Amino acid sequence: MELQVQGTLLAPINPSSYAKDSWITFAYIDQFKLSGGGTFDGQGQVAWKQNNCGRNPKCKRLPVVSLIESYICNTRLESGTGIPIVWWNPGCWDSIVHVSYCFSLRFDFITNSVVQDVTVLDSKNFHVNLLGGKNLTFDRFTITAPGDSVNTDGIHIGHSxxxxxxxxxxxxGDDCISIGGACEQIRITNVRCGHGHGISVGSLGKTTDEFVSGIFVRNCTFYDTDNGVRIKTWPALHGGMASDMHFEDIMMKNVRNPIIIDQMYCPWNQCNPKLPSKVKISNVTFKNIRGSSATAVAVRLNCSSSFPCQKV
Known part of the structure; x- marks a missing residue:
């Protein structure tokens, strides 16, 4: 199956017009190709000032809300064949969590597929959210939003x-690419990132044990980003493992924090800073990374006091 988009598609300006938490969703498709040189314009300007409620308690939340019910235990996510793909066991959350998202594009359980020659602009929140993908390639893919557009991650990958x-x-205005839990064999090659927050593995370990392995970032360039390549984990009760991660042949140009391992990641004081991170980081290489740092400290490796980094 191939879908060719030519010209520009405009998202509804009002996010309450979205049927769910995303503008367009592709789900449960094998051997799919999205191409055509077209543009998905999220028209997100109305939403960006409402995306920083974690820092600004006076902000008005977006009207699109996904409710994660309290006391969730042993939740199973299936592929449609009855075979469980993802198990979540966050230990019976004892509170209700409200998550407000307006993704432009969602790819859920897409396999053996290609997204090529497509542009995504100005999403209200994440531009692309990828869940449960396998053997999926993004080639000649362009994502653009202003540097001050809050929470507009480029591509977020989870359970893939x-x-x-x-x-x-x-x-x-956020991570160019973020890699969440339960990801394996993620390859990022010849990507230009900037502006934004760079390429991140994590954050991991906030609400459940999370595992990541086989991350390869090669031949990429970062321009005027807050961070370059970053691994971030929460100081929390949950653990996990992040291993076999390799960052090679990378150019940094005026990057504030080119290389970071941050195992005390705690934005907006959403954690107990007295708890060490329990995520184990191992087998990480930074090779042939060159260029310029916008700050005096170009490399910061802040590992867990309880589970020190190994083979970095």
């Missing part, structure tokens, strides 16, 4: 295996 992002340009 065999994802390739190649020959692409991403400039947003």
């Amino acid at each position: 295996n065999g994802i390739n992002i190649i020959n692409s340009n991403i400039a947003t």
Whole structure:
């Protein structure tokens, strides 16, 4: 199956017009291709000032809200065949969590597929959210939003295996690419990132044990980003493991924090800083990373006091 988008598609300006938490969703498709040189314009300007409620208690939340019910235990996510793909056991959450998202594009359980020659602009929140993908390639993919557009991550990957992002340009107000838990064999090659917050593994370990392995970032360039390559975990009761991560042949140009391991990641004081991170980081290489730092400290490795980094 191939869908060719030519011209520009405009998202509804009012996010309450979204049927769910995303503008367009592709789900449960094998051997799919999205191409055509077209543009998905999220028209997100109305939403950006409402995306920082974690820092600004007076902000008015977006009207699109996904409710995660309290006391969730042993939740199973299936592929449609009855075979469980993801198990969540956050230990019976004892409070209700409200998450407000307006993704432009969602790819849920897409396998053996390609997204090529497509542009995504000005999403209200994350531009692309990828869940349960396998053998999926983004090629010549462009994502653009202003540097001050809050929470407009380029591509967020979760619970996926065999994802390739190649020959692409991403400039947003948050992470160019973020890699969440339960991801394996993620390859990012020849990607230009900037502006934004760089490429991140994590954050991991906030609400459940999380595992990541086989991350390869090669031949990428970062321009005027807050961070370059970053691994971030929460100081929390939950653990996990992040291993076999390799960052090679990377150019940094005026990057504030080119190389970071941060195992005390705690934005907006949403954690207990007295708890060490329980995520184990191991087998990490930073090789042939060159260029310029916008600050005096170009490399910061802040590992867990309880589970020190190994083989970095």
